[in-house]
Amino acid sequence: MFWYVLLAALGAWLVLTIALPVPRRIWAFSLISTKYFFLWLFDLIRLRWLWFRLSGRGAKYQKLTRPMLLRMFCEDLGPTFIKFGQIIASSSGMFPDAYVKEFQKVLDRVRPFPYEDVTRTLDKELGAEKAAHLIDIEPKQLASASIAQVHSAKLRDGTPVVIKVQRPGIIARCSADMRIMRRVAGWVQRFKKDAELANPVGIIDDFTNTLTEELDFRKEAANLDRFNDIMRELGHKHIRAPVPQHEYTTRKVLVMEKFTGLRVDRFDEIKARGIDGETKLVDGLRAWFQCVVFYGFFHGDVHAGNLMLLDDDTIGFLDFGIVGRFDEKERYLVTDYMIAFASGNYKRLAEIICEMAGTPPGLDMEGFVRDLGETYRPLLTLSFAQVNYADFMPGIQRVATRHRVRMPNEFILITKQLLYFDRYAKALAPKLNVFTDPRLVLGMMQDIQKARMQADAKKAQQTT
Numbered sequence: 001m002f003w004y005v006l007l008a009a010l011g012a013w014l015v016l017t018i019a020l021p022v023p024r025r026i027w028a029f030s031l032i033s034t035k036y037f038f039l040w041l042f043d044l045i046r047l048r049w050l051w052f053r054l055s056g057r058g059a060k061y062q063k064l065t066r067p068m069l070l071r072m073f074c075e076d077l078g079p080t081f082i083k084f085g086q087i088i089a090s091s092s093g094m095f096p097d098a099y100v101k102e103f104q105k106v107l108d109r110v111r112p113f114p115y116e117d118v119t120r121t122l123d124k125e126l127g128a129e130k131a132a133h134l135i136d137i138e139p140k141q142l143a144s145a146s147i148a149q150v151h152s153a154k155l156r157d158g159t160p161v162v163i164k165v166q167r168p169g170i171i172a173r174c175s176a177d178m179r180i181m182r183r184v185a186g187w188v189q190r191f192k193k194d195a196e197l198a199n200p201v202g203i204i205d206d207f208t209n210t211l212t213e214e215l216d217f218r219k220e221a222a223n224l225d226r227f228n229d230i231m232r233e234l235g236h237k238h239i240r241a242p243v244p245q246h247e248y249t250t251r252k253v254l255v256m257e258k259f260t261g262l263r264v265d266r267f268d269e270i271k272a273r274g275i276d277g278e279t280k281l282v283d284g285l286r287a288w289f290q291c292v293v294f295y296g297f298f299h300g301d302v303h304a305g306n307l308m309l310l311d312d313d314t315i316g317f318l319d320f321g322i323v324g325r326f327d328e329k330e331r332y333l334v335t336d337y338m339i340a341f342a343s344g345n346y347k348r349l350a351e352i353i354c355e356m357a358g359t360p361p362g363l364d365m366e367g368f369v370r371d372l373g374e375t376y377r378p379l380l381t382l383s384f385a386q387v388n389y390a391d392f393m394p395g396i397q398r399v400a401t402r403h404r405v406r407m408p409n410e411f412i413l414i415t416k417q418l419l420y421f422d423r424y425a426k427a428l429a430p431k432l433n434v435f436t437d438p439r440l441v442l443g444m445m446q447d448i449q450k451a452r453m454q455a456d457a458k459k460a461q462q463t464t
Contacts, residue, residue, distance in 0.1 A: 277428035
């Protein structure tokens with residue numbers, strides 16, 4: 001009798017763990033981790049090589065490196081981990097170069113989901129009648145990303161649009177995955193020496209907040225409107241984002257204007273068309289800086305796929321699922337950081353970092369200032385083409401660890417965007433240095449002064 005009860009209890013427990021999202025993902029995480037442990041082990045002891053030789057595929061054998069294993073592991077675990085891998089791929093300088101190069105394979109290799117799921121989601125989210133207003137939907141996707149898929153279509157009046165449709169079941173899966181990732185980050189932070197300075201829990205929390213917002217397409221539509229409003233207020237008629245169709249937008253579906261043009265990393269085509277890539281880049285950077293300075297709102301994912309040179313000679317920013325937001329205090333600190341950075345005032349830079357993140361006990365401020373200067377100075381003296389950004393962020397982290405300073409999230413977010421711009425600036429404007437170019441530096445100084453005058457005037461009005 002006892003064994004029957006025990007078996008029944010074990011069976012019920014197994015069913016329950018499979019039925020509930022978090023335990024089910026723990027099972028998947030454990031099984032896939034075991035798979036890749038043995039794959040690594042067999043490769044290490046040459047059993048995998050022997051299998052390739054005996055099966056007649058010796059010429060195709062390739063030793064599995066750690067970046068390869070981690071990339072394959074993330075692909076097997078699905079969209080949440082692929083999304084995290086895409087952050088690695090787009091963050092040259094923030095992660096080891098071998099991992100950045102390997103994870104670039106997941107930028108355009110995300111498996112699409114069936115077109116039947118697209119139409120099913122449209123009918124469920126919009127209703128069959130309203131979904132019928134979207135015509136000439138191209139069954140083959142324009143792009144397949146970790147959380148959504150994009151198809152071209154038209155409205156009934158012939159207006160070209162693109163439809164962004166969320167992957168089925170992704171909300172529940174991402175929620176479970178992010179809980180697991182946070183638990184693992186907590187273990188790393190607790191047991192690995194100096195890991196708390198890198199703040200792995202904070203990184204996962206930031207990733208969780210960003211992904212949660214990105215999974216609600218209504219928020220992305222609002223971000224598109226906000227960016228276009230800001231560009232109009234700033235007088236940038238030549239810079240814009242796609243206009244969303246709110247009537248056809250829900251949490252899982254976003255319908256918006258279709259842009260036509262060239263991605264900024266299509267260097268040969270840009271050159272062939274005679275487009276002044278450097279001027280376009282400066283314009284885009286200036287607009288991005290102004291968003292930070294005046295509004296504390298800015299595009300938080302400006303990799304090459306999200307910036308286009310449009311056929312009507314305007315600049316298009318795409319994909320506003322990830323945006324950065326700063327309150328007034330954070331804006332002041334970030335703009336002070338930019339000024340200190342651009343002017344080479346490393347003492348002030350150190351003070352701002354400590355003000356953002358807190359001053360650790362017994363900090364050697366003179367040593368911290370000296371080390372910051374050695375790390376930052378190349379950015380002020382070299383062009384984009386000469387700077388090795390792959391060494392920059394690790395160098396900053398080494399300085400932070402040496403002095404036991406936790407780098408603030410505001411710093412990470414701003415620096416990450418500048419590294420994104422760097423990826424295509426090296427080809428579009430190899431002689432440009434955004435920290436010394438007068439078009440950007442003088443404009444930035446004027447913008448900061450104007451923003452602070454406006455803030456002071458607003459405070460004066462509130463006190464009277």
